[in-house]
Amino acid sequence: MKELSLNILDIAKNSVKAGAADIWITLTETADMLTISIRDNGCGMTEDFLRAVTDPFTTTRTTRKVGLGIPLFKLASEQTGGAFSITSRSAEEYPDDHGTETKASFYKNHLDFTPLGDVVSTVVTLIQADPDIHWVYRHEMPGHTVALDTDELKAVLGDVPLNIPEVIAWMSDYLKEQYAESA
Template identity: 65%
Template sequence: MKELSLNILDIAENSVKAGATLVQILLAETSDTLTLTVADNGCGMTPEVLRGVTDPFYTTRTTRKVGLGLPLLKLAAEQTGGSVRLTSRYIGEDPENHGTEVVAVFHTDHIDFTPMGDVVSTILTLIQGSPEIDFLFRHQRNGSTVELDTRRLREVLGAEVPLNSFEVLQWIEEYLREQYQT
């Protein structure tokens, strides 16, 4: 992946496919690290699946179950001296409190750190593709925070205007880009 924001898009798509109703995408920067958290309330994974998902050669492949997304994220993190941690609670074992959390730490001063790229475009793509799901995006950097919570937008828009209406997507884009400029 040419941009970290593309890894983020790819990993968040897993949450969408896991049937999540809320996907949190959190970025926290220090002077030399970046921590990415993608946390969802989807169906989660069993311990066996969880063990295998970062192995690119692992597959249960009767139907496609895991792909290259997590191995690519792991590679992107580890090539900077960072790491990826995965935790998951499977719906079959924990029907009340299930979901998956991916935490990736990157050393941003490492030469192999993949640039962030256009993370706003990633958020827009996610909302465009899954307007029924809520996304909480928060990017903390240099003491300032960029934030978007689609639950707030939904309160204003009501049920009849989908979040992926073009005018709403345009508003979201400007809303986020403005926050990045300040």
């Protein structure tokens, strides 16, 4: 992956597939560290599957036997000296409190740090595909925070769907302007 924002897009799709109603994407940045968390309240994973999930030969896809999404994200983090973790509680074992959090940290000054890239595009792409999910995006930087919560937009939009072109364009501009302010 050329940008970490593409890893975020890929990992968040796992949360969609897990049937999550709410997905939180949180980026926390300090002067030299970036931490990315993708958390959901989807079906979760059993302990056995969780143990195997960073193995490229573990996958839920049916078209082939290789799944690279999680291994690639883990590699991107660890190659900067960062840490990677997945915690999960399956719906079978924890019917009232289930879901998954995938978390990776990165040393931004490391030679092998992959740039974050076009994260606005990632957020908009996710909402375009699954407008019925409650998406909460938050990027905390020193002295500035960029945020978007689809529930707040839905409260204004009423019956008008989030993924019509006009709203997609608005969301993209809304986030871009927030980033421009931080620059």
